[in-house]
Amino acid sequence: MQDIGGLLFRRLTNELDIHGQIALDSWLSQQDPMSRQFFENCADWDQLQSALQVMYSFDEKAALADLQKKIDFGVRSDIPVVEIAQRRHKYKFYWTAAAVLMAVIGTAVFYTLNKGKTNIASLPVKERYHNDVNPGGDKAVLELADGKKIILDNVRNGELAQQGAVSVVKSDSGQLVYKVGKSRSEGFGLISEIKYNTIATPKGGKYQVILPDGSKVWLNAASSLRFPIAFAGNERLVELIGQAYFQVEKDKSKPFRVKVSSLDGTAGSTQVEVLGTEFDLMAYADEDHQTTTLLGGNVAMISGGQKVIASANQQVALNKQTSSLSLIMNPDVDEIVAWKNGLFQFHNASIQSIMRQAARWYDIEVDYSGEVKQQFSGTVPRQVNLSTLLQILEATGWVHFRIDGKKVTVFLK
Template identity: 40%
Template structure:
């Protein structure tokens, strides 16, 4: 269905019967930077009509309810939306002059809350005209939008027998190793050789089916190394970075993951392994089945579902119960998800996924809760985090400076 066309001069009965779809249309045009001066005047007029306030309230409730039921939440932003949006509109109504004039965005905070609806719901690209009157985007604004940093995607390099290097097709969604190496659609890549390594760069991810039928998902800046044919007594792989495994059952051949100064032994299970060098701990989180985590000094623990073993950099070893496993594997499901997470830990994930450099200034040490998609531009992620008022950002090319919030 095409978008409705509205003339610049809108009769009263048209405003009274204004639908949520039409109102959303102009808000979306504003947010993506394509709104014309005439459309901006229409949107200003509509937003100040008493009839539109009910539409806005209903739209907000629909969008937030749908988003919450789908598992995407951002508690602090949602609370502000519910309590402040209509108040801001009403305040502007009472202070509004008869003649419509362009008003800088920083004086129109209600529109910032309306923008949050679309961020939470669609992940649409957001560009704010900070400290400027609203107008059609000029060359400078277009350049900024074009220079935004895209999210990570399917990117990986396959190395066979330590000498044959193949950059995998980012348009594919995984590979399978069984004699030959093929994409999941059956297209042959190469013969497997004897030793296979799959590695993702910063800003990359990949999925692979191993020779025994087990499945592995690699997060950004990670690798897995294994023989093209497992031995008769064990299935052994070496991992760096982060990987999620779903292991095919084989009671006669335990599956062993080597990495982070430890060994994980499983028979058939689902678990996440995080051993990034810049993290304070090496974490193994069990979702299903059981695993035995063994350290080089002989210590170890058999985990049950919901437990996470933690090997600290000082070699101390602990086990945490009742871990939020959905948060642990959110990356595999296409999400950033945090609960009482420090700014430092959040930005490490963001840096790896967007392949950026991050500098955190003193004072930016707040804890943040939230959940939002990974398949959105970097600017969206930073805007969402800024809406908590706990952090601010300055972007210089591929360097992001994190500052204390307001």
């Protein structure tokens, strides 16, 4: 089936090519007259709002329900409706996707209805978005034990290097895979000294690596992981800068430990110990807290003589100002690991928090003109261009943005 939602989205953003127009016209010709007229009227944001006014006279529930029926959401039916809300205000802005989520996440188009108002929230002037920024992707650099560096996003699939008994392979799916000898025991026996590799993602990058023990690691943007090419000895120790999601292979005889390092590569005072589990570890230098969030198993977070043990659906947070550890029950796991699933997801988040995520993913600098005090909640695919994310935030009526090269300025509306 054609990605009809994606075609509608590209028409709204003036990015629909001739082939897409033909596909969209073909799909429209198969619809009933009322549906066809509705979608033909939705050629820009204002017409989308007008169509809803005519058809439903602002019966919001009916509009949302019917529009969702008219478009096949297919893959992710749990995402299409997004609420943007301010904690201290009664107004609510209701968004619905006007596009099918394509592939795993896809591209979404949202419209806004503000209770008590008859006009859609003002949208950005095109001139402020002519320097659009593409989203990030699979980008990373691998540094081998001998100092050689391999740019992973450009290199071919297959074996990249041989380090003693350990081969480094880029799989057909783009993962970095470490294979130790003909068997793990043989490989470990042939390791005469511990050698380390480092994989680093830039801003606008992400990557997945399968470690020598079979543990899987997803690296977020602006992050790095240093690890031995084979886990000899009585522990599995790696060092992290930034953020990563770990899916650790169980080995009770050899605990898995993550040491949080600073940006200059020196080891920090925080360490996470696990036996076998899934968890997200966020340790960006520009965030107020370091957090370890458990999805399964148990971990212990150790810092400054403190030790806190967490179980599934719990989080351990390190307050950088007070250097204290705290255990948080039932954190919003979906929001925390949204980045791994290809989403921006935020709940009662400040614009500063949202823009820090955007800065890392789009490789931009952010400046502020005025103080935005409102808090935002919503879900947006990370595959969209920067301008789409900013338009969604702007439609709340609280902020304006300007893109100037790699610099984004946030204005109080």
